[in-house]
Amino acid sequence: MKSPVITAQDLSVRVDGREILHKVSMAVQPAEIVTIVGPNGSGKSTFLRALIGAVPLASGRVERAPGLRIGYVPQKLALDSALPITVRRFLSLPRRISDDRVTDAMSRAGVPGLESRQMTDLSGGQFQRVLLARAILERPQLLLLDEATQGLDQPGAAAFYQRIEEVRRDLGCAVVMVSHDLHVVMAASDRVLCLNGHICCEGAPEVVADAPEYRALFGTGTKGTLALYRHQHSHRHDADCEHDHSHGAD
Amino acid sequence: MLDDFMVRAALAGVGIGATSAPLGCFVVWRRMAYFGEATAHAAVLGVALALALSSPVLPAVILASLAMASAVTLLRGHGYAMDTLLGVMAHTALAAGMVAVSLISDARLDLMAFLFGDILAVSRSDLLVIWGGGATVLGLIAWQWSNLLISTLNPDLARAAGVDPRKAEIWLTLALALVVAVAIKVVGVLLIAAMLVIPAAAARPLAKTPEEMAAGAALIGGFSALSGLYAAYILDTPAGPSIVCAASLVFVVTTTVRALKARKTPRI
Numbered sequence: 001m002k003s004p005v006i007t008a009q010d011l012s013v014r015v016d017g018r019e020i021l022h023k024v025s026m027a028v029q030p031a032e033i034v035t036i037v038g039p040n041g042s043g044k045s046t047f048l049r050a051l052i053g054a055v056p057l058a059s060g061r062v063e064r065a066p067g068l069r070i071g072y073v074p075q076k077l078a079l080d081s082a083l084p085i086t087v088r089r090f091l092s093l094p095r096r097i098s099d100d101r102v103t104d105a106m107s108r109a110g111v112p113g114l115e116s117r118q119m120t121d122l123s124g125g126q127f128q129r130v131l132l133a134r135a136i137l138e139r140p141q142l143l144l145l146d147e148a149t150q151g152l153d154q155p156g157a158a159a160f161y162q163r164i165e166e167v168r169r170d171l172g173c174a175v176v177m178v179s180h181d182l183h184v185v186m187a188a189s190d191r192v193l194c195l196n197g198h199i200c201c202e203g204a205p206e207v208v209a210d211a212p213e214y215r216a217l218f219g220t221g222t223k224g225t226l227a228l229y230r231h232q233h234s235h236r237h238d239a240d241c242e243h244d245h246s247h248g249a250d
Numbered sequence: 251m252l253d254d255f256m257v258r259a260a261l262a263g264v265g266i267g268a269t270s271a272p273l274g275c276f277v278v279w280r281r282m283a284y285f286g287e288a289t290a291h292a293a294v295l296g297v298a299l300a301l302a303l304s305s306p307v308l309p310a311v312i313l314a315s316l317a318m319a320s321a322v323t324l325l326r327g328h329g330y331a332m333d334t335l336l337g338v339m340a341h342t343a344l345a346a347g348m349v350a351v352s353l354i355s356d357a358r359l360d361l362m363a364f365l366f367g368d369i370l371a372v373s374r375s376d377l378l379v380i381w382g383g384g385a386t387v388l389g390l391i392a393w394q395w396s397n398l399l400i401s402t403l404n405p406d407l408a409r410a411a412g413v414d415p416r417k418a419e420i421w422l423t424l425a426l427a428l429v430v431a432v433a434i435k436v437v438g439v440l441l442i443a444a445m446l447v448i449p450a451a452a453a454r455p456l457a458k459t460p461e462e463m464a465a466g467a468a469l470i471g472g473f474s475a476l477s478g479l480y481a482a483y484i485l486d487t488p489a490g491p492s493i494v495c496a497a498s499l500v501f502v503v504t505t506t507v508r509a510l511k512a513r514k515t516p517r518i
Contacts, residue, residue: 052410054406072407074404074407077407083279083402084457085460086458089459094408
């Protein structure tokens, strides 16, 4: 097995005295697609932000492969209309990026030719794709996506994930994404990680979908998630998970 | 030439207008208008401090503004309702500063000069402070430009690109305190925030990129200073407020032109 691009070891995060993440450990292999699912308030976004170093760790550590280039697509990017900025300028921040690179990334992300448009004039789908283009500009070895399809309709989201798979195939980067589009995402993932403050269960999509911890969180019929999976076992709760599996209020 | 008070006033006005405006762009983009106000109002506390210690005014004002800016920055993100808190802090600083000044001050001190500026009394050494301070601020902003911009757009994007958004914020705070300190003489404590926000807002409709907006704001700031000063001379009105009014007029013009254009060519 190759050495992982990024490793989280017993990572805990506290925000205002409340423990958001408790001893989360995971490693991402090169070119692997890992999806993180979990209810609202389960710490999914916090986990991604901890990986890029945006939140202080209460304990544990994050190890990156030497010289690791990370592309990041944030959950929400509310651009203030008081700030005029073209797509081209947005992509050239904070470092100047050559025209060739921009053109290449824009076409890979599926939004060629939008360079001179204002960011605030873009449609939701275009905006997300420009964010993706930005994330892959410097040919990252690791792509982190935090609910990147928020605000997209289902065909839009499906097309977006297809783009991601293409990007992974062409650039060979590992992908870690947080998502709510369970069925689409799980089908596209190599590995699924079910998070609720800690890692409830993880493994191949079929395995996780069958795991009692996962079912306790998402039920058996949510959003047609399990339509992908033929055999449904009877619902049961295992006792090997010490905490409450209620849908977190956030 | 520098012997003429009008020439010195014009140079001071252009210096302040052209340096506060690009900084003001960040104030507008980061929705910090009230933050700028609090920082400016704290300057009165600095004046009181300088009087109490019989020390030079400039360093004391920089110190007070920095203290206020740091306090606000620290409190932000700790669950306080910023809007209310800034309002409380800004006006408390202003009121407490004025009370303190009147308690300490001898009869010679003209509080009005600090509140509304006294651009016609700018001396050669004031000019040196204004242009020196202005150049420092512009240098700081230019040096941190990309980092500030990406941190303003999204702190997490900055992190992912290897930029520490907190560091950028510290530089911005420092620049703000400097501008406030050197601008007191020109427009006064009460109207500094206006010179930060109005030229930047006036430049917004003309700009397609952040750089265009900053350059436009600097031009508008300088132009407002000159035309405001001229109007004050002709109409015999107070100089500081006239400069701010000139900037507001430019704002009305650019915003109206933009609105009319948008009506003619609907955006796709």
